[in-house]
Amino acid sequence: MGLDHVRLAMPAGMEGAARGFYEGLLGLAEVPKPLNLAGRGGCWFERGEARIHLGIDPAFSPARKAHPALLVDDLSRFLLRLEAAGVPIMQDAPLAGCERCYVSDPFGNRIELMQCTG
Template sequence: MPVEAPDHVQLAMPPGGEDAARRFYAGLLGIPEVPKPAHLAERGGCWFERGALKIHLGAEQDFRPVRKAHPAFLVTDLDALIASLADAGFTSIEDEPLEGYDRRYVTDPFGNRIELMQPCGAAMMIDDSASGSAE
């Protein structure tokens, strides 16, 4: 039986980091928080979900951030998101080009690596349609 699709991404955070997670994932990345099932909520952590995008953060006593492995999120306006993150004190890092994408890395409040990706030309296509020009 083949794997069909990912269901969610689980990242770790230190115990008590829920408020910082909410500010980053819901506030800056715009992924709404959803309630954890009661029997799991007792463990701490928080879940953020919008449609098929599901990021779960679990509290880990002996927490260490993930610096290489990472989730990658598709975004619609990378420049604006990077500016918002910078205003909130999060520095982005450029990496080797990846054909077809503009991308940056940022770390969440706990040091976990996050990749933000925008298909090349996506912003231009939005700008072109807004100006009424046709190709």
């Protein structure tokens, strides 16, 4: 039927870094976690249909291959903002009408950014 959200792990106590990256740089808004989950730490972000939930994992290991792919409307402009913030960009070959690249969140999780023209 559809996808509700993607969950990524993060280390404990790093919510500020998550907010700086996902909200400040990627432009996703933080949304409140349900009260029954709020005490577990982590943060939830969304924009349109893109929903990323970051949860605390005591045995944290970054997702370096598995990743969410976020659609953007102006990849070049988006990358300029990320580069200005010191975020390394990993280019990749286009896919069927989509320019794309990868970045890592502050915890090493892989994030794909895509702009599709058709």
